Amino acid sequence: MSKQKTVVYNAVMSSSDHPTADMVLSRCKEVMPSINLATVYRNLNALIKEGAIQKIMVDGGDRFDKTLGTHAHFQCRVCNVVFDVDGVDLSCIKEGLNGIANQVEDVDVTFKGVCQSCLNLN
Amino acid sequence: MSKQKTVVYNAVMSSSDHPTADMVLSRCKEVMPSINLATVYRNLNALIKEGAIQKIMVDGGDRFDKTLGTHAHFQCRVCNVVFDVDGVDLSCIKEGLNGIANQVEDVDVTFKGVCQSCLNLN
DNA sequence: AATAAATTGATAATGATTATCACTATCAAT
DNA sequence: ATTGATAGTGATAATCATTATCAATTTATT
Numbered sequence: 469m470s471k472q473k474t475v476v477y478n479a480v481m482s483s484s485d486h487p488t489a490d491m492v493l494s495r496c497k498e499v500m501p502s503i504n505l506a507t508v509y510r511n512l513n514a515l516i517k518e519g520a521i522q523k524i525m526v527d528g529g530d531r532f533d534k535t536l537g538t539h540a541h542f543q544c545r546v547c548n549v550v551f552d553v554d555g556v557d558l559s560c561i562k563e564g565l566n567g568i569a570n571q572v573e574d575v576d577v578t579f580k581g582v583c584q585s586c587l588n589l590n
Numbered sequence: 591m592s593k594q595k596t597v598v599y600n601a602v603m604s605s606s607d608h609p610t611a612d613m614v615l616s617r618c619k620e621v622m623p624s625i626n627l628a629t630v631y632r633n634l635n636a637l638i639k640e641g642a643i644q645k646i647m648v649d650g651g652d653r654f655d656k657t658l659g660t661h662a663h664f665q666c667r668v669c670n671v672v673f674d675v676d677g678v679d680l681s682c683i684k685e686g687l688n689g690i691a692n693q694v695e696d697v698d699v700t701f702k703g704v705c706q707s708c709l710n711l712n
Numbered sequence: 713a714a715t716a717a718a719t720t721g722a723t724a725a726t727g728a729t730t731a732t733c734a735c736t737a738t739c740a741a742t
Numbered sequence: 743a744t745t746g747a748t749a750g751t752g753a754t755a756a757t758c759a760t761t762a763t764c765a766a767t768t769t770a771t772t
Contacts, residue, residue, distance in 0.1 A: 470719060470769085489759075504721045509760065525647045529759060540683070542694070553687070560682035561662070561699065571703040572664070577683065581695040592737085592750055611728080626752045631729065633750095651728065 475500045476511040480521050486531040486541070486550040526550055526578060538575050544583035553579055597622050598633040602643050608653040608663070608672040648672055648700060660697050666705035675701060 469477070479495040480487070487495070489509055496503045512532055515521045522533040524541060528548040540553040558577060591599070601617040602609070609617070611631055618625045634654055637643045644655040646663060650670040662675040680699060687694055 472720070502721075504723095506722080506761080507720060510719085513761095525649065527647065545695075556683050556687065558683060561678050561680060571705065571709060572701045573667075573703040574701070576698070576700040576702065578698040579687070579694045579696070580698065581693040583693065587693060594751070624752080628730080628753075629751060635730095 470511075472496075472500065472503055472507050473511045473514065475503060476508055477515060477520065480512070480515070480532050481534045483532075483534065486524065486533050488529050488531055492532060524550070524576065524578070538577075540577040540579060542579040542581070542583070544586055545580055546582050546586040549583055551583075592633075594618075594622065594625055594629050595633045595636065597625060598630055599637055599642065602634070602637070602654050603656045605654075605656065608646065608655050610651050610653055614654060646672070646698065646700070660699075662699040662701060664701040664703070664705070666708055667702055668704050668708040671705055673705075 475496045476492060478499075479492050483491070483495065485491075489505070489512060492512065493503070493505050493508045496508060512521070512523075516523050516532075519536070522536060524531050524533055526541070526543045526548070527545070531550055535552065538558055540556045540558065541550055542553045543550045556577070558575060561575065561577075562572070597618045598614060600621075601614050605613070605617065607613075611627070611634060614634065615625070615627050615630045618630060634643070634645075638645050638654075641658070644658060646653050646655055648663070648665045648670070649667070653672055657674065660680055662678045662680060663672055664675045665672045678699070680697060683697065683699075684694075
């Protein structure tokens with residue numbers, strides 16, 4: 469692992485807000501000001517390929533997630549914030565998958581709506 | 591509804607393969623060769639806002655879906671094909687949503703893996 | 713230390729989507 | 743029928759996120 473890759477990895481692992489690539493870049497720069505956006509993307513993709521982090525595709529661009537394994541997300545359609553939704557049993561939805569079950573490797577579950585702080589602004 | 595908007599709408603409604611914007615453009619051109627990509631995007635977004643069609647965000651760019659209401663999708667990580675997954679009970683995953691249930695409006699569920707035809711190529 | 717291999721930073725290129733803007737189609741009111 | 747107001751279009755430029763390129767630097771290997 470190169471120094472830059474370690475910095476990128478640590479940035480994701482210490483983020484609980486599902487950062488975009490740009491947000492990862494800013495956090496990396498706090499610790500290594502010379503680090504470049506291309507390097508961030510390169511290492512994010514490498515870490516994904518290695519299975520060290522995850523990518524989630526939502527409105528406003530892809531985001532990166534330190535949490536492995538299947539878990540649900542919520543995204544606000546007003547401010548685009550993304551957070552984990554715990555306590556949701558995802559195993560139940562796999563039951564109807566008999567026909568294609570052999571080829572299913574993962575499930576993305578994203579709830580959409582308006583977050584509490586955007587609701588409070590009304 | 592303008593002629594172009596009708597053409598865009600019909601293109602989506604007659605597509606069961608969750609087309610990208612480019613695929614929608616090609617299908618519109620078959621019936622109205624002068625139609626423009628910007629017009630397609632404009633009308634796709636208008637139709638989404640009106641709730642006439644849906645957008646799903648997956649690898650390889652956004653796709654457009656004639657089917658309203660919550661239903662699950664499958665995307666192949668090899669060829670990127672997207673298709674509906676029927677027979678999956680999605681109501682069960684809403685059970686753990688008490689905390690944020692009031693603000694949840696929709697759920698995206700996308701299974702990921704390798705489709706049957708890509709499996710057969712090995 | 714010398715060489716090879718891998719990684720970086722800088723930047724150009726790409727691809728998808730959106731914004732702009734001059735022009736055209738629509739349509740109600742004259 | 744003609745006008746004027748407005749909405750919508752086509753063409754294209756601009757934007758934004760992401761990827762590709764490549765010379766320079768760092769790291770590993772002999």
